[in-house]
Amino acid sequence: MIRLDLIGIGTGSPDHLTVQAMRAMNEADLILLPRKGSAKSGLLDVRRAICDAVLTQPVRVVEFDLPTRDAGRDYVDAVQSWHDAIAAAWAAQIALHLPEGGRLALLVWGDPSLYDSTLRIARRLIRKGMEIDIRVVPGISSLHALTAAHAIPLNRLTQAVTITTGRLLRAHGWPAGAGSVVVMLDEGGAFQTLDGSDIEIWWGAYLGMPAQSLIAGRLAAVSAQIMETRARLRQEHGWIMDIYLMQERRDRSAAST
Incomplete structure (x- = not known):
């Protein structure tokens, strides 16, 4: 069983994390940070800074390459395929780093329920047969x-x-x-x-x-x-x-x- 905590991080300031979010990060077995290419490396730097500011426990933090969306296709079809690819990337990281299960945390810009697809992507893993308990830790949108x-x-x-x-x-x-x-x-x-x-x-x-x-x-x-x-x-x-x-x-x- 994987417990997946989707943690809202506001607009990237550590001050936007709730006490609940800080606790969830420190109780995680693994935090995954997506790399979106050199052009958006600043986004990764923000997530790194949040981990540096919040983590007081020896939590494993792993960076991985996030698939890119095909901008040349129909928008909805391209997004659906992109989400499938992201779910597959998550599954690969889970199999590699949490083969026996555990707590996984993902840091979500804004709030996971407001114009964000992280929840939809996470449910793709359930449809693939993975045992995942999804929890949402809301942040400041x-x-x-x-x-x-x-x-x-x-x-x-x-x-x-x-x-x-x-x-x-x-x-x-x-x-x-x-x-x-x-x-x-x-x-x-x-x-x-x-x-x-x-x-x-x-x-x-x-x-x-x-x-x-x-x-x-x-x-x-x-x-x-x-x-x-x-x-x-x-x-x-x-x-x-x-x-x-x-x-x-x-x-x-x-x-x-």
């Missing part, structure tokens, strides 16, 4: 790290909140009925497809980390600044994880009610 950094509420009074992705925002525009829109997994600038004159945006990258960067204002006024800042930070650090919240301006919302 990037969504709440963003609203905390800007000191703003997520929703406006009586209005709905929609959480979506950059890909869906590009394809479908502003979600119908949404007062607040949170956009995750944006490869860059999906908000540029909107008429930003009546939209406010709160953007953040590297939330809770020394490199944290925040921009807020009317979308039409700060859109170019966000794109320039994002490109510069990605060049400096080799990777970037950002998220943003948008709301229609209060005067426009009031006029439409």
Whole structure:
């Protein structure tokens, strides 16, 4: 039997780990850290730093190469095949390092339940016949790290909140009925497809980390600044994880009610 702890690590700051997460890491027999190639080596460095900061017990930490997604195929088919390959990579590491079973921990950006596929990948192992007990240790999500950094509420009074992705925002525009829109997994600038004159945006990258960067204002006024800042930070650090919240301006919302 393998006990698999999926541990939310927020946006990469050790301060975002809960006491429960720290305990789970120290009680693990094995922590797997994925390597995503030299272009994203900074992501591995963040996970290493978390282990260095949190581990007080002699826990075995193993790095492995993560398969890459085929960007040239249909998106859904490519993701499904990619998840199959990741599950196979996990299974190989488990067979190599925990042949008699034990506790395995994986460090998950944000929260394992919010626009993350780690749980879906883990269930592939069960379907393959492996005995796995999946536990989730929630962390501070990037969504709440963003609203905390800007000191703003997520929703406006009586209005709905929609959480979506950059890909869906590009394809479908502003979600119908949404007062607040949170956009995750944006490869860059999906908000540029909107008429930003009546939209406010709160953007953040590297939330809770020394490199944290925040921009807020009317979308039409700060859109170019966000794109320039994002490109510069990605060049400096080799990777970037950002998220943003948008709301229609209060005067426009009031006029439409």
